[in-house]
Amino acid sequence: MSRVWSVDLGGFVGQRVELAGWLHHQRRLAQVSFALVRDGRGMSQVVVTDPDVRAALASWAPETVLRVEGEVAAVPQAPAGLELHDPQFTVVSQPQGPLPFELRRPQLDVQLPTFLDHAALGWRHPHQRALGRVAAAAVWGFRSALEERKFVEIQTPKLVASATESGANVFPVDYFGRRAFLAQSPQFYKQTMVGVYERVYETATVFRAEPHDTGRHLAEYFSLDAELGFISDHREVMDLVGEVLAAMFAAGVERAAAAVDELDLKVPKVPAKIPSIDFMAAQELLENETGEKVVGESDLAPAHERFLGKWAEREFASDLLFVVGYPMVKRPFYTHPDPDRPEFSNSFDLLFRGLEIVTGGQRLHRYQDYLEALEGQDVAPFQSYLQAFRYGMPPHGGFAMGLERLVARLAGASNVRQVTLFPRDLNRLEP
Amino acid sequence: MSRVWSVDLGGFVGQRVELAGWLHHQRRLAQVSFALVRDGRGMSQVVVTDPDVRAALASWAPETVLRVEGEVAAVPQAPAGLELHDPQFTVVSQPQGPLPFELRRPQLDVQLPTFLDHAALGWRHPHQRALGRVAAAAVWGFRSALEERKFVEIQTPKLVASATESGANVFPVDYFGRRAFLAQSPQFYKQTMVGVYERVYETATVFRAEPHDTGRHLAEYFSLDAELGFISDHREVMDLVGEVLAAMFAAGVERAAAAVDELDLKVPKVPAKIPSIDFMAAQELLENETGEKVVGESDLAPAHERFLGKWAEREFASDLLFVVGYPMVKRPFYTHPDPDRPEFSNSFDLLFRGLEIVTGGQRLHRYQDYLEALEGQDVAPFQSYLQAFRYGMPPHGGFAMGLERLVARLAGASNVRQVTLFPRDLNRLEP
Structure with a gap:
């Protein structure tokens, strides 16, 4: 008998089938026991009346791995309107010792460090694993939207010779006895590949030796990167961000419908x-509304972003807000200035419910402009990056989106670690 | 006027359109010049008769970035049956200085180190970038096949606390002042996630401090990983490998048709x-056919794999051959033994035209079995890996495929570096 997924039981009413999964929970009443069997996709209720089978079931701990054969019955009052009756269980394998916490409650009620220490168990919780499904669907939506628009997927090196993008926050690697670094982003490589395919994307882990222990930062995170050529300016990139994000949310709703439901997500x-x-207008707004002195600062603080998020909700009923035209002094050297206001840049951040989840903009594309932007610095570490610009490059731009932040915001999680399988930070390198 | 891709010109015969791209090559005859303009997706021939425009064109170096407006004409003898007539050019940007090599010939005739030193240019060659398109299509096929089969995409950490999978060949990282390592594979994490979703996959870079300077090894490569639960044994994994590989080749043919054509690929x-x-049978075959003493060796050498590849072609007209049942001594500790021959394993390699491109098998799933497999070793570094097995795990298995090797074999490239955007090895960390 071949195994049937819990979510497909409805097609087998009146037939005997085999389920396989984990004993999620059991309830024992006077005459009957109910076993909740969780498989990779859902959960089924198994009704046990035979005294011997009840006794056996009672002896099995939560997370016992089982196969169970039984007859599918349509029962309106059962959890999904379906039950398995007259079951025969086979124990596949047994957990060792007591579990560090229970999975049976609708919400996983454990402290974050405990959850993170036992991620292998914690991610089995239906609520938790629904988060992972939403993330996977969003990534699918990202790639699909870009493929439709003729972007080509690339893989770029994670081991790099110099920490060129920003001197700090890099992890040094012992690379066959010499010093290398972990890439903070695929920035230089995706720009280079605009010279080849014009439109490229990458979905990959990036590394930040981030000394800040906040709910927004991770030492490695999943970066969704795109870059495209022959743009007029950063506004074309912003349009693309909107289209891609719409596709990501749509994919979440379509491909992870049950998960969206499980989490009761409000998908924007x-x-x-x-x-x-505009960045300047945002500062003036902040100053007028809060009385705080911010005009003249070169960046927005997280509290400012939260304020702007609320403002966008009030003003435009929007969960999303672009902040455009950051001062050049706060953007990386490859950023293209605003031709009309050279101290400001053709760059943007996207706030989602008050948290920056995307950063992007137009880049410099002329070799000479790079040399000028790097004036006063040693150009040697940049030579291999600048190669592409010597060979002729069109105006181009792109963006990077942090997957964990997006999912955290979508799920209302205050800490990105809650939505990251095995997060890495200042203090955590395991499991 | 909005820009039209070269590959879409056929829809605009008789109309004026704008192309954008790079001046790939020009030919000057007595009365007419031909400019080949390469964009991200193809190439167009532009016919220039106006003496002033011809003079301007003559002054532009290869790789000059251009916009060109002209009338689309159907001309049977032209390269794609289409030309652009009566063109007006706009120079977008200019390359700096002479190029290290020419892109205009059908084959890129440069030595590998020269090509790798100037990858930003080399990858612009039509032949070369076709390789990247085939790779991208194959990855798309991999993910699609697994999504259809209800696998969930995961992202697992690349920074790990201990070099547990195999002690050697790891890159040490300075992780906030303590020692970490770059993950050699997502092995432990994908197994752990079988406990959550039953079926998971990951497409990500893995790291090997590979001291061998061969045409098959890279210090980082793109690994296509899958793992699934509730299998009977490794043969279910092998069936999955076949289905996934078929989808990858089909995706190459469908999604990268022009690239497959450009490269004249024989897709199996x-x-x-x-x-x-069987591994033992393979050794006996090798010994009988070559006279070389191999029975008793615990692994196959690359030359043996090449021999077996040719044998499979002769015997089964097959480009693909599984070698099954490697000795336990040569497989990692998490490998499941063959219940009937415990010194051999439920594991396999897949040879593609005589090169190993996939390795996989059934894994141990009982906590106790892991403790026994690790007997004599310090278990402490494995504790966080073994967590999942304490919480109850079903029989499971999986496989990993190296993308670069697959593409190299498909393209008949003798060195994986030829098909890797920016390869990393013992000697190379740039560009």
Whole structure:
């Protein structure tokens, strides 16, 4: 008898089938026991009346791995309207010793460090694993939207010779006895590949030796990167971000419908044009509304972003807000200035419910402009990066999105670690 | 006027359109010049008769970035049956200085080190970038086949606390002042996630501090990993490998048709059942056919794999051959033994035209079995890996495929570096 997924039981009413999975929970009443069997995709209720089978079931601990054969019955009052009756169990394998916490409650009620220490168990919780499904669907949506638009997927090196993008926050690697670094982003390589395919994307882990112990930072995270050529300016990149994000949310709703339901997610509708505010205007707004002195600062603080998020919700009923035109002094050297206001840049951040989840913009594309941008610095470490610009490059731009932040925001999780399988930070390198 | 891709010109015959791209090559005849303009997706021939425009064109170096407006004409004798007439050019940006090599010939005739030193240029060659498109299509096929089969995409850490999978060949990282390592594979994490989703996959870079300077090894490569639960044994994994590989080749043919054509690839048909040979039988065959003493050795040498590849082609007209049942002594500690011959394993390699591109098998799933497999070793570094097995795990298995090797074999490239965007090895960390 071949195994049937819990979510497919409805097609087998009146037939005997085999389920396989984990004993999620059992309830014992006077005459009957109910076993909840969790498989990789859902959960089934198994009704046990035979005294011997009840006794055996009672002896099995939660997370016992089982196969169970039984007859599928349509029972309106059962959890999914279906039950398995007259079951025969086979124990496949047994857990060792007591579990560090229980999975049976609708919410996983454990402290974050305990959860993280026992991630292998914690991710088995239906709520938790639904988060992973939403993340996977969003990544699928990201890739699909870009493939439709003729972007080509690339793989770029994670081991690099110099920490060129930003001197700090890099992890040094002992690379066959010499010093290398872990790539903070695929930035230089995706730009280089614009010279080949014009439109490229990468979905890959990036590394930040991030000394801040906050709910927003991880030492490695999953970066969704895209870059495209022959743009007029950063606004074309912003349009693309909107289209891609819409596709990611749509994929979540379509491909992870049960997970979205399980988590009761409010998935935002992405408007045809995401509202945006100029960086300077945002500072003036902040100053007027909060009285805090911010005009003249070169960046926005997280609290400012939260404020702007609330403002966008109030003003535009929008979960999303672009902040555009950051000062050049706060953006990396490859950023293209605003031709009309050279101290500001053709760059943007996207806030999702007040948290920055995307950063992007137009890049410099002329070799000479790079040399000028790097003036006063040693150009040697940049030579291999600058290669592409010597060979002729069109105006181009792109963006990077942090998957964990997006999912955290979507799920209302205050800490990205809650939605990351095995997070890495200042203090955590295991499991 | 909005820009039209070269490959879409056929839809605009008789109309004026704008192309954008790089000046790939020009030919100057007595009365007419031909400019080949390469964009991210193809190439167009532009016919120039105006003397002033011809003079301007003559002054532009290869790889000059251009926009060109002109009328699309159907011309049977032109390269794609289409030309652009009466063109007006705009120079977008200019390359700096002479190029290290020419892109205009059908084959890129440069030595590998020269090509690798100037990858930003080399990958612009039509032949070369076709390789990247085939790779991208294959990855798409991998993910699609697994999504259809209800696998869930995961992201697992690349920074790990201990070099547990195999002690050697790891890169040490300075992780906030303590020692960490780059993950050699997602092995332990994908197994752990079988406990959550039963079926998982990951497409990500893995790291090997590989001291061998061969055409098969890279210090980082793109690993296509899958793992699934509730299997009977490794043969279910082998069936999955066949299905996935068929989908990858089909995706290459469908999604990268022009690239497959450009490269004149012979894409193999994957039979419903890929031929297989037992490890011992393979050794006996080798010994009988070559006279070389190999029975008793615990692994196959690359030359043996090449021999077996040719044998499979002769015997089964197959480009693919599974070698099954490697000795336990040569497989990692998590490998499941063959219950009937405990010194051999439920594991396999897949040879593609005589090169190992997949390795996989059934894994141990009982906590106690892991403790026994690790007997005599310090278990402490394995504790976080063994967590999942304490919580109850079903029989499971999986496989890992090296993307670069697959593409190299498909393209008949003798060195994986020829098909890797920016390869990393013992000697190379740039560009």
